[in-house]
Amino acid sequence: MKTKLYVLYGGKSVEHEVSLKTAVTVLHSIDESRFDAYPVYITRDGLWCTPGQLSKVGLTVERLIAQPELRDPARSIGEILSGMMALPGPKVVLPLLHGSNGEDGTVQGLLELLNVPYVGNGVLSSALTLDKAMSKQVLAQAGIRQTEFMACRFEEWRSDKTAILSEVENRIGYPCYVKPASLGSSIGISRCTNQVELLTGIGEAFSYDKKLVIEREVDGREIQVAVLGNERPLASLPGEFIHDHVFFDYETKYMDKRLAMSIPAKLADGLTSRVRELAILAYQAHGCEGLARVDFFLDGDGEWFLNEINALPGFTNFSMYPVMWERTDGTSYSELIEKLIGHAVARHEAKQTIRYAR
Missing domain, CATH: 3.40.50.20 (Rossmann fold)
Incomplete structure (x- = not known):
């Protein structure tokens, strides 16, 4: 059957x-x-x-x-x-x-x-990875380097805008990014270089969510790693989109026909193995199972900064996640779907051994 x-x-x-x-x-x-x-x-x-x-x-x-x-x-x-x-x-x-x-x-x-x-992540890991503010706390606990950031709720902003603006300018600085805490695909995100742009960006982010994250910009390359599996996850070779945009926004991601993938990303010796290790560490710190894409910044000094982890990355046949696996070990798109289904069934079968009565 x-x-x-x-x-x-x-x-x-x-x-x-x-x-x-x-x-x-x-x-x-x-x-x-x-x-x-x-x-x-x-x-x-x-x-x-x-x-x-x-x-x-x-x-x-x-x-x-x-x-x-x-x-x-x-x-x-x-x-x-x-x-x-x-x-x-x-x-x-x-x-x-x-x-x-x-x-x-x-x-x-x-x-x-x-x-x-x-298929995919469970309740806790799904919730954690989508909420950027909570995810950053998990990453900090795991000792994974991130850029300077702060979280802000709508009620806090409404109560004392002056104090929050001051904290952003004194602790985060410009340029900075304002992001809705629980959205993907770069929707509602603004790059801000001054207070006027910051005010506009905060208003935009709060139209999508009642909590936001403000981050210091990392001047460097954006590198992605695909992770697959349950208890013993595997990390793909890292990938990179080659583009000349200052901000990789929604329109750039989905509408710019000039985007080109570089897989594996051209990295100095030792950086490839390190970023794959960090991707698995972040994956396990969030309790992920099935799949996730882990996104990093690499600065000019060769330091890795974890940007975010995406529990359901773009999954068309030209998306970075499936292409990274195809170029890592030859896994085709249809084979990748079957692997994910296999991990889902294995996790479900393991859960059936749990006792719910004394």
Whole structure:
């Protein structure tokens, strides 16, 4: 019997479109001799629905978008769970939900309650990695170097803007980056070189989240490492996007056709092995399982600064994460999906040995 693979995509998130692009690529690449794919679309309002089983032939983003029959999120989720996801036989869930309400532990918690295997990180690691402020505390505890930073909640900002501006200018300095604490894909992030830009950037970040992080800029290269596995994770060769942008924002990441990948990144002796070690250390410090991409800065003195860890990195066939694995050990895109499914099943089976009664 083939395994039923429930692919969740879309989501109540500003990264909705990124998720759709990921889902198209994944559905094109699934081995239909081993898996029956069941697409589950989550609207921007959090409604769950399905376009039904789809053929790979002519599959597009537009065909993935379904029209929900139910307008209540709880009822729509119940309909999917009691119908499609209650079908008999082996099953695995593949969440392709970037950002809030999907990559932050919320959907993972639901899947834990359903006791089904699912690809990617669990509740705690998903929540930690998406919340940049909490992640930085974990990294500090693990002794991993980061740039100078501070976190700020909306109520703190509203209560004493003068004190926070003073702290930023005296401790962080310019240029600095203002980031919503719990978003990815560089959405809502601003590079600030003076107080006017800082005020604008803080306002922008707070429109996406009620907590933000402000970081000192590191003048150096951006290097990424893909990590894969559960208890004994592996790190890929490091990769780098070659570009001439001062700030690698959303438009640059997804729309600049001039971007070029350098994999492996051209690094001095010893730096490659060190950054792979640091990537695994950060991965394990967050309790990650399945996959993550770990992003670093390398300054002119050869010092590594961990920027952030992404528990559900971009996953189209031209995204850095799968390409790094292909160039590290020859793993194809479809093989990578199967490895991730294998790690999900292994983790689920291990959990079944846990006792819940005395």
